[in-house]
Amino acid sequence: MNLHFRTLGEGRPFVILHGLFGTSDNWQTLGRRFSETHKVYLADMRNHGRTEHSAAFDYQLMADDIKEFVESENLQDPIIMGHSMGGKAAMQFALQNPELLSELIVVDIAPKSYPPHHDEIIAGLKAIDLASLKSRNEADEQLKAYVPEADTRLFLLKNLYRKEDNTFAWRANLQAVEENIDKLTNNIQLASSFPKPTLFIRGGRSRYIKPEDTATIKEYFPAARIETIEEAGHWVHAEAPEKFYDIVMNFLKQVLDTSIR
Structure with missing residues (x-):
């Protein structure tokens, strides 16, 4: 690749x-x-x-x-x-x-190997409603219920970007991360x-x-x-x-x- x-x-x-x-x-x-x-x-x-x-x-x-x-x-x-x-x-x-x-x-x-420990992060990122999202601050508020640490949320939300049609998307492939998380912690x-x-x-x-x-x-x-x-x-x-x-x-x-x- x-x-x-x-x-x-x-x-x-x-x-x-x-x-x-x-x-x-x-x-x-x-x-x-x-x-x-x-x-x-x-x-x-x-x-x-x-x-x-x-x-x-x-x-x-x-x-x-x-x-x-x-x-x-x-x-x-x-x-x-x-x-x-x-x-x-x-x-x-x-x-x-x-x-x-x-x-x-x-x-x-x-x-x-490490025990899986990213469940809350993955759940929080997936819970953000990208279709209706208007701003990063709104994403931060939605993520707060899953990730209380402000510095960690700031780091994670650097993956968020606006597409040409002005809607939001993720840089990281959340589906691939979730489906392969055991391989990444092994x-x-x-x-x-x-x-x-x-x-x-x-x-x-x-x-x-x-x-x-x-x-x-x-x-x-x-x-x-x-x-x-x-x-x-x-x-x-x-x-x-x-x-x-x-x-x-x-x-x-x-x-x-x-x-x-």
Whole structure:
């Protein structure tokens, strides 16, 4: 599948992959920072953003999409970074294609299965009456009964857009998400290992990466280091962008310094 993407800056290729219900737009601010030293590729994952929709939706397909993207753009030794769903897809891609990337950065997700926990979000988004919807504020009010957290609603409603006939529609393929949610919360295919430099960044207030996950991370990503931003939750990059940026850039600098020696 051809992923929709935009580029920023020049330099070493740095591919950024968003999470479930996200879009490449979520990474524009940090993308601009990273583009000061790298050529940044902000991609929309399958069934998200401006990438086409498909009924088929799992981590193998997303890993294949990443491979197709890297090869079609002729990216040489790119850095691949993914958040949540994008992080799992990036892990699977790296495990299966270690020769196609130089470093892997995984944001607040572990290589394991998670219990389904998106039921209220999916129900809330589906409950919004797009046919009669007049404004984003009206959508926010309708969603509030299902998702009480204002920042989460703001994030989710970035998927809402106006079509040419001035009616609203979703960027995300809600039907495909709902029908495949078990595949999206299941583990990736763990085979062999990825020996190259890897960084896991977790939020201290998030429950996605727990201390007991370290052994599994090290088993499949033996060169991994794990950094924690204590004040952040699952959306680490949005909640603590300066610390996030510094951790990523320090990691890349240390990798470069080590390779020069």
